[in-house]
Amino acid sequence: MKGVKIFFPAFITVLAMQLNVWAQSKTREAALDFKDEYYNPDYFRYDNFIYSNKIKTVQLFPANNELGAPVIHLGSSEQLHLHFDEEEHQFTQYAYTLIRCDWKWFPVDQLPMEYLNGYAEDYIYNYSFSVNTSVPYTHYELKFPTENMQLKLSGNYVLIVYEKNKENPILTRRFSICEPIADLKANIHQATIVEFMDFKQEVDFSLFLGNLNVTDPYNELKITIQQNNRTDNKVMELKPIFVKGNELVYDQERLNLFWGNNEFRDLNITNHRNYYDYTEKIYLDDSGLYHVFLKPQYSRSFLKYTSKPDINGNYVVNRENALRDKNTEADYVYVHFILKNDFPITNGQVYVFGTLSDWQAKDDFKMKYNYDKQQYECTVLLKQGYYNYMFGVLEDNKKEFDFSYFEGSHWQTNNQYQIDVYFVPNFNKTKYQLILSKTLPSN
Template identity: 45%
Template sequence: MKRGISPMAIRFWLIFALSVMRKIFSSLLLLISSFVVSAQQEDYYQKHHLRYENYTYLNTLKTVLLHLEGNPISKPIIRLGSNDQLKLSFDDLDLIVKDFNYTFVHCNVDWQPSELIVSEYIEGVQEDFITDYKYSSNALQQYVHYNLIFPTVDMKPVRSGNYIIMVYEDGDRENLILTKRFMVLEDKVKIKARINRATVDRSYKQEVDFSIFYNENYELTNPYHDLRVVVQQNGRWDNAVTTLQPLFVKNNELEYDYDDENVFPGGNEYRYFDTKSLRVKSENVVDIVFQDSVRHIYLLPDKKRSFLVYNFWGDINGKYVVRASLAFDNETDADYTPVHFKLPYHENIPKGNLYIFGQLCDWQFKKECKMHYNHEKLRYENTLLLKQGYYNYEYVFLKDGKTIGDNTLIEGSHWETENDYTIYVYHRSLGDNYDRLVGMGTFSSSAKIIDR
C-alpha cells in the first residue's frame, strides 16, 4: 500500500524552504547594500580627495579664475619678494553665503607635494579667510561672487616653485571646494627662444628651440642633473614636454636645439563665440532663445577643419574673458546661459571620446565637456552653462587609455598657426629638498617663427 506525504511534512518543508530563501534574500540585500555604500564612499573619495591640479569639488561652483590682478588672461605667476598679487574669483550658484578658508601647498616640478614643511614656505598665518563676496544683480541665474587677492601682509609664500591654493569650507581641509595651480618665480636665468617650422613633419608642426643664460656668479654645478625644463603650449598640461636636457653647454649658456623631442603639432586657430550681448546675435551665434526661465545660446554648427587650408584670425589662444554689454560690474552683472555646441560628423569615432577643450574646461578632459553623439542627427552635441563673455575653444579627441589629446583630428594642424609657448626652468641643487622656479618666458610663434 503506497503512502503519500503527510500535510504536516509538506508544511514543514515549505516553512523550511521559505526560511532558507528569506536568509538568502537578506544576505543578497546586505551584499548589494555594502556594494552601494562602498561605491558611494569611493565616489566621495574620488570627488573630495586633494588633487594637485586645477579642480572644482563643489558642483555649484562656476567660472573659477586665477590670474595676475588686473590682467584676466595672464598666467598665475608672481615674482618672489615682489608686490605682485594674484586674483582668485569664482561664483557659487548656491545663494547661501559660506565660510571659506584657504592655504597654500608647495609642490615639486611634477606637481606633487615637496618635502618643505609649511613654516618653510609660508610667512605669517598658515590659513586665512575669504571675506570678499557680493550677490549677483540683474542676472536670471543668481549667484554669489567671491574674490580673493593674495599674497597678503598676513600670509605669503617665501619660496619659489609650484604651488596650489587650496580652498575649503568651515575650516575643514577635508571639505574641499577647489584647488588651483600657481607659481612663484625666482628670476635667476634668462631664456631666449626661437619658434621654428619643424625640421621633421614640416607641414604641420612647430619646433621650440631655446637657450638658457645664467650669470657666472650663479652656482650651477651639473645642469644635466640639477635643471628641469618644462615647455607648455598655450594653457595645456597634457602635452607639455618635460624631459629635455641641454644639447650643448658652452660658457654660461645651455642650448636646447633638437629636431624631434621639442616639437608640437601647430594645430589651428581657436574657434570662438561672443555672448556679451543676450539680445543681439554675434558672430557664430545662430539663435538666442528664452526657455525654462533662462536664455539659451545656440552656436552655429561647427565644421571639421582637418583638410581645410590655413586661415588666420586673431584669438586669445584658448582662453576666455567674462564680459557683459552695458554692465556696471562684469563680475556680478554677467548672466549664466546654457551654450549649445553641435559638430556634424558622419560617425561616432571609435576607441575614444571627443571633448570641448580650452580654458572654459580648465584645459582638462572633463566629463561635462565630453561631446555626445546623436545617431539620429549624425552629429556630436553638448551644452555647457557659461557666464557671459568672449570664449575660445577647440575639439580634442582623447583615445582610450591615453592622457595626451589629439586636436588635429577635427581641427587640422598647420605650421603657420599662432601659439604661445611658455618655458619654465627649475633648479634643485645637491642637498636641496625642493625645486626652485628660476626662469620663465612666454614666446609667441607669430613673432618668432622661422621657416628654415
C-alpha cells in the same frame, strides 16, 4: 559687501605639523590609478580642479592681466587674483591654504613655516551677490599674497579653498612664484624634421644662467614647456645639447616639438540677445534661462590654414553695457554646441576643450553622438563673456588630446609657449628654485 572677519590665532607648530601630515597622506592618494580616480570629485589632486558642482567660473590670474599665467615674482608687491562663483545668493565662509609642490607638482616634504611667513591658512572675506541675473550666484574674490600670508620661497604652489575641512576642498588652483635669476633667448619656428614640417612647431632656446653656480646642469636644471596653458602635452625632461660656460643650448629637433593645431574657434556671449555668424537661435525657457544654440560646426582638418586673431584658448568674463561690475552683472547662459560628423568615433571621446574646461576631459564638456542627426552635441552653462575653444578627441587609454581630427594642424598657427626653468640641487631637492618663467608667442 564684506564677510564677517574672523581673526586667526598666531601661527603654531601643531597646525604646521598637521598640514604636513595631511599633505603626505594626499601624496599617497595621488598614487591611485589616474583613469579610475582622477575625475572622481572625492579624489584630491594637485591640479586645477573644481570639487563642487555649485562652483563655477574659477579664474586665477595676475593683477590687471586676466589672460596672464598665474606667475608672480618672489619678494615683489605683485598679487594674484582668484575669482569664482557659487550658485546661490548665500554667503559661505571659505578659507584657503597654500601647499608648496616640486617642479613636477607633487607636494614637497616641508612644513608651512618653511615656505610661509604668517598664517598657514586664512579666510576669503570679499564677496558680492549677483545683480539682476536669471541665475543667482555669489561672487568671491581673493587677492594674495596678503599681509597675513607671505611666501618665502620660489617654486610651484597649489591654492586650496575649502569651507570647513581642507581635506574636502571646493577648488584647487596651481600657481608659481619665480625668482628671475636666469634668462633665455628663444626661436619658435617650423619643425626641422621633414615629416613634421607642415604640422608641428619647434621650440629652440638658449638658457643663460648669469651668476648662478650649477655644477651638474644636465641633472640639476629641469625644463618644462607648455603650449597655451595645456598640461596634457607638456614637454619635460629636456637636456641641453651642449654647454658653453653659463650658456646652455636646447635645440633638440624632436623632443621639443608641438603640434601647431589651428586657431581657436570663438564664442561671444557678452550680449546673450545678439546674433553672430555662428548663432543659430536664442530663446528664453520657462524658468527664465537663456539658451544660445550655435550653428553646426564642421571639421577643419582638410582646410588650408587661415590666420585669425584669438586668445589662445582662454576666456574673459564680460557683460556688454555692465553698469558697475562685470563679475556680478554677467549672467549664466546655456550654450548648445553641435559638431557634424557622419559617424561616431569608436576609439575615443570628443570634448569641447580650452580654459573653459580647465584644459581637461570633464564630463560637462563631453559631447554625445546623436545618431539620428549625425552630429555630436553638448550643452554647457557658461558665464557671459568671450571664449575660445576647440573640439578635441581623447583616444582610449591616452592622456594627450588629438585636435588634428576636427581642427587640423598647421605650423603657422599662432600659439603661446611658457618655458619654466627650475634649479633642483642634487644634494637637497626640497631647496629647489624656479629661476625663470617666460611666456613667448610662436610668431
